[in-house]
Amino acid sequence: MFVLLNFCPKILEKEDARMREITDRHFPDNWIIPIFQGYLVDLTIYWNDFVAAKKAMANNIYLENIRKIAALYYKRMKKCQEQLKHYLIEGKLLEEYVLDHVKSLMKLLRDVNVTIRWVMLHKTTKNRQIYEILDKGFTGEEVVDLILKTSKFEQIFKNMLQNLVSEKVNIWEADKGNSYAYILEISEYF
Numbered sequence: 001m002f003v004l005l006n007f008c009p010k011i012l013e014k015e016d017a018r019m020r021e022i023t024d025r026h027f028p029d030n031w032i033i034p035i036f037q038g039y040l041v042d043l044t045i046y047w048n049d050f051v052a053a054k055k056a057m058a059n060n061i062y063l064e065n066i067r068k069i070a071a072l073y074y075k076r077m078k079k080c081q082e083q084l085k086h087y088l089i090e091g092k093l094l095e096e097y098v099l100d101h102v103k104s105l106m107k108l109l110r111d112v113n114v115t116i117r118w119v120m121l122h123k124t125t126k127n128r129q130i131y132e133i134l135d136k137g138f139t140g141e142e143v144v145d146l147i148l149k150t151s152k153f154e155q156i157f158k159n160m161l162q163n164l165v166s167e168k169v170n171i172w173e174a175d176k177g178n179s180y181a182y183i184l185e186i187s188e189y190f
Contacts, residue, residue: 001026002033002041005053012050019056029069031061031130032121044127066133073118074137077146080112084149088156098160105157112150119143 001022005011011018027033031043044061047053087093087105098105119138125131164171 002043003035009050012047012053014052016052016055019052020059023053023056023060027057028060030118030121031057032125034121040121040124042124042126044125044130061130063129063133066130070134070137073115076111076115077119077138077142080108080115081142081146081149083108084112084146084153087153088149093156093160095160095164098157099164102161109150109154109157112146112153116143116147116150 005022011022027043033041033043035041043053043057047057087108119134120143123131123134123138123143125134
């Protein structure tokens with residue numbers, strides 16, 4: 001959306017209502033966006049030269065709202081750290097548990113990665129006031145700790161899933177044999 005808007009400077013400059021709709025829909029809590037392989041754009045600075053875009057961003061990205069957004073992501077980060085710590089206990093992630101809870105484990109991975117991405121992107125802001133708000137909540141040690149726990153969890157989870165997929169045929173054959181034995185046993189009673 002950001003790249004397309006650069007080809008429509010009239011929208012960025014004069015169309016307040018359209019810019020308000022675009023920022024509400026696409027940039028409600030994101031003001032740092034990646035555009036290509038490590039190139040980041042801080043919309044609070046980049047759109048300062050465009051009247052309509054600046055007004056639209058000011059509706060979403062003001063200091064009190066940034067504090068709320070940062071607090072939300074800080075809570076998410078703490079929650080994710082606790083959940084990862086819970087799952088990284090030796091013996092917690094067993095094959096049966098992974099099979100029964102694959103959706104919740106995938107949701108956890110998605111939440112952790114979204115949180116890490118948001119924190120890492122938005123701590124690169126060039127806006128001094130915003131940076132000070134974010135720097136108070138998210139220390140480098142906490143972010144690195146979350147990344148390390150996440151990578152360890154992802155590795156364990158990936159290995160478990162790979163093992164389950166590679167053993168799928170053997171498990172199926174064993175279960176089929178057990179089912180046949182149970183049916184024979186039941187048939188003897190009738």
